[in-house]
Each structure stands twice: as C-alpha cells, then as structure tokens.
C-alpha cells in the first residue's frame with residue numbers, strides 16, 4: 001500500500017509505546033486513525049495529540065473476540081472504512097516455563113496470540129471485500145529466537161510469526177491485494193516490562209521473578225526508540241515488506257538459531273553468542 005494519505009488505520013495497544021508511536025506516525029502520513037486499548041485514559045491522551053485527521057478511541061480487550069469485532073465495526077462506521085490494521089497490543093511475562101500458572105498462560109496467550117487472531121478474523125474480510133489493505137502483526141525478535149527466562153512470551157511471539165506467514169500465503173493463494181508484515185523488534189524503551197499493570201484481576205497476578213529486573217534493564221537500554229520502530233513500519237507498509245526486524249544487530253542470533261536447526265545441533269543461548 002504505497003499511498004497512505006486519506007486511508008484509515010486501526011491500531012491496538014495504541015495507548016502506549018509502539019502502538020502509540022505507530023498511531024501518531026500514521027496520522028502524520030495523513031491517515032485517519034482508530035485507536036484501541038484497555039487503558040482508556042492514556043488512549044484519550046494519544047487521541048488528543050492527533051490533529052488534522054479523523055480519529056476515534058475505544059476500550060477494547062483484544063483477547064475478547066466480540067470486543068475486537070465491535071472495534072472493526074466502529075472503525076468502519078466512524079472513519080468510513082479500514083485499510084491498515086496493526087494487531088499490536090501485547091504483554092510480557094518473565095520466568096521459567098514450569099513456573100507459569102494456568103492463569104499466566106490464559107493471560108499471555110489471550111492477549112498476545114488470540115488478540116492477533118481476533119484482529120485477523122475481524123478485519124481481514126473487510127480488506128478482502130475492497131481488495132486493498134495491509135495487516136501488521138507485532139511479534140518480536142522473541143518470535144525468531146528463544147532467549148531463556150521468557151518462554152511463555154516466546155511461545156506467543158513465535159506463534160504470531162507463523163500466523164503471519166500463513167496469513168500471507170492464504171492471501172496470495174486468493175490473489176488478494178492485501179499485504180502482511182510481521183514486526184520483530186528487539187528491546188525498545190516502552191512500558192512493556194510493566195505489563196502487569198493491565199492484567200485483569202480475575203486472571204491472578206504475575207509472580208515476581210529474578211528475570212523481571214533483567215528485562216526492565218534490557219528494555220530501558222534499547223537503542224531504537226518507539227518512533228524509530230514506527231518509521232520502520234511506515235516504510236515496510238509502503239514497500240510491502242513482510243519481515244520487519246528493526247534491530248540489525250540481532251540478525252546473528254537469528255542466523256545461529258536457523259543454523260542450529262539445519263545442523264541438528266543443541267540450541268545455543270542467543271544471549272550468549
């Protein structure tokens with residue numbers, strides 16, 4: 001989709017971090033923007049920053065199919081259509097895999113995986129009907145490698161990568177003019193390490209783990225900003241690029257994983273290469 005001006009973008013997780021930066025970058029391109037998040041206060045603050053284009057903001061829990069359906073309906077009704085969909089809302093959870101509770105899995109799979117699946121199900125038929133559009137799914141570099149101490153998060157992000165690849169193939173098989181990108185950043189300073197703030201009380205609480213502090217430090221030290229990542233997304237959508245690995249320095253670890261698979265070696269720790 002090389003021309004963005006006047007088109008409509010829908011972004012989940014738009015109240016903070018990467019979603020906020022993408023929404024503002026799309027508005028700067030002249031797109032009308034629909035914003036969704038569970039954090040309505042910060043979502044409205046982002047909406048207040050958007051001038052000169054149409055916008056709407058809605059409380060949406062992406063793990064709930066009906067809420068994502070309602071978001072798609074409202075986007076089309078209020079902004080006159082939808083062309084670019086960013087399934088971006090996500091949460092992080094640290095700890096060894098055997099320490100993950102049932103409720104931990106329900107929360108992280110619900111937001112990070114089912115949230116993306118819900119967005120694809122709710123929006124793709126609209127893009128197919130107009131035979132124009134683009135879907136950006138936010139995965140992570142943790143969808144391409146498997147660093148220790150964040151296994152449940154890696155599971156969801158690897159799933160988002162394969163979901164996006166399969167979606168791409170399904171759309172090509174139909175001959176549809178609907179593009180797909182999968183965003184795979186490494187650490188970017190956002191509020192991702194404080195994901196607990198949005199965990200619904202009926203899904204329990206995240207236990208404190210030694211990896212929490214490591215994650216917080218790593219996220220804070222990220223070399224690219226959310227705005228840098230948003231610029232990379234705009235460029236990828238315009239160019240129709242599928243993989244968007246924003247941090248070039250991590251490519252060695254991705255290559256090492258692929259080599260370990262092909263050479264049938266024990267997996268190397270990507271953080272120790």
Ligand SMILES: NC(=O)c1ccc[n+]([C@@H]2O[C@H](COP(=O)([O-])OP(=O)(O)OC[C@H]3O[C@@H](n4cnc5c(N)ncnc54)[C@H](O)[C@@H]3O)[C@@H](O)[C@H]2O)c1
Nearest residue numbers: 013015016017018038061062089090140187188190191192
């Ligand atoms: N920051 C990083 O280092 C990094 C790296 C790779 C991938 N990512 C991914 O980027 C995406 C955005 O994260 P971020 O870094 O901007 O973090 P963030 O915490 O700053 O923003 C995430 C947003 O998602 C919202 N959210 C949480 N649960 C939700 C739900 N159930 N329904 C709707 N919205 C919900 C939060 O309220 C928040 O506004 C996530 O998918 C994350 O996994 C982040």
